[in-house]
Amino acid sequence: MYELGYVDYIISGPGDNTFPKLLDVLEGNSDKNLMLIRNLIFKNEDGKIIQTVKEALLDQDSLPQYPYTYFNTFYPLENYLAKTFMGKKTFAYHSSMGCPFTCSFCAVVPIYNAKWKAKAAPTIYKDLKYFKEKYNIDAVEFHDNNFFTSKKRVMEFSKLVIDDNIEWWGEGRIDTINKYSDEELHYMRKAGCRMIFLGAETGNDEVLKQMNKGGTQSGEMIKSFVKRMKAVDIIPRTFVRTRITW
Numbered sequence: 001m002y003e004l005g006y007v008d009y010i011i012s013g014p015g016d017n018t019f020p021k022l023l024d025v026l027e028g029n030s031d032k033n034l035m036l037i038r039n040l041i042f043k044n045e046d047g048k049i050i051q052t053v054k055e056a057l058l059d060q061d062s063l064p065q066y067p068y069t070y071f072n073t074f075y076p077l078e079n080y081l082a083k084t085f086m087g088k089k090t091f092a093y094h095s096s097m098g099c100p101f102t103c104s105f106c107a108v109v110p111i112y113n114a115k116w117k118a119k120a121a122p123t124i125y126k127d128l129k130y131f132k133e134k135y136n137i138d139a140v141e142f143h144d145n146n147f148f149t150s151k152k153r154v155m156e157f158s159k160l161v162i163d164d165n166i167e168w169w170g171e172g173r174i175d176t177i178n179k180y181s182d183e184e185l186h187y188m189r190k191a192g193c194r195m196i197f198l199g200a201e202t203g204n205d206e207v208l209k210q211m212n213k214g215g216t217q218s219g220e221m222i223k224s225f226v227k228r229m230k231a232v233d234i235i236p237r238t239f240v241r242t243r244i245t246w
């Protein structure tokens, strides 16, 4: 293998704890053995690649709020608030890490090993409120791998955001959201939920089984769920995976 030698260290996983600990060692402020810093990949003195123990996903609410004011001194945050079909100023946000499922085709699985940790609804709302008051955002894209995992959290968030005139979308599973009642879906729409990205994958039950998606999704469920979405006026944006044979 040809090595360019441009990379000395890789942080494999959340860097919240790993990065400052690594900097302390590199700057000589700590004599901690690199082997004891979790989520790290590096070459030891013998040229052997070492991968340290993985750290469990962190409690998202215990993390400090991003220093948005500090970012703003380097590059105006306003420039990141894009115009989309939902609004004139769209904020991109990650409210959770990972996903509790293990679909055989998904890149999220080997990274998070079926773990999911989320910010509580008030924590999300606090960040959104900051951007609403400071930049007058009118839309949010939740880029979580699985935003709708906890119905309780989604409903609590909907209740908090309902009067703020913010449209939003997130990604979720059909069989998870199909458990939400019509009243709950209506309420989410009222609270600004405009669209949900959904992994339909295929309408063929046999192929679905081979994809090892877990849960209870079926071709029939996909069809009836899409009708439910239409009734509550939430766009069901579905991904379908097809194999092209030349």
Ligand code: SF4
Binding pocket: 099, 100, 101, 102, 103, 106, 107, 108, 109, 145, 146, 173, 199, 213
């Ligand atoms: S539910 Fe979605 S994010 Fe989770 S493992 Fe399956 S495809 Fe990946």
